[in-house]
Amino acid sequence: MGNSMVPGEGPVRPVSVSLHEGTIAALRERTGKRGMSAYVEALIQRQLERDHLRELIVDAESEHGPVDRAAVDAKRAVLRGEAADPADAA
Secondary structure, eight states, X not given: OOOOOOTTOSOOOOOOOOOOHHHHHHHXXXXXXXXXXXXXXXXXXXXXXXXXXXHHHHHHHXXXXXXXXXXXXXHHHHHHTOOSOGGGGO
């Protein structure tokens, strides 16, 4: 990303986007007319974060190989308190 601006920073500017009428109606129902901008801003920021995380994962996998699914599942079990012995997940 060549822009030094960080999502959520800087002045607020109006932009025009095209959305389906059903999407607009659902958005207004959820946020009210005055909350739409903040809701959409949060959605976009969250998607940008996910995109960035996906890029980091792709870079890591290209350097270190794919994730070991069994190791991930074992660590999840430890976090959930489901593993009898945390050393088993190491």
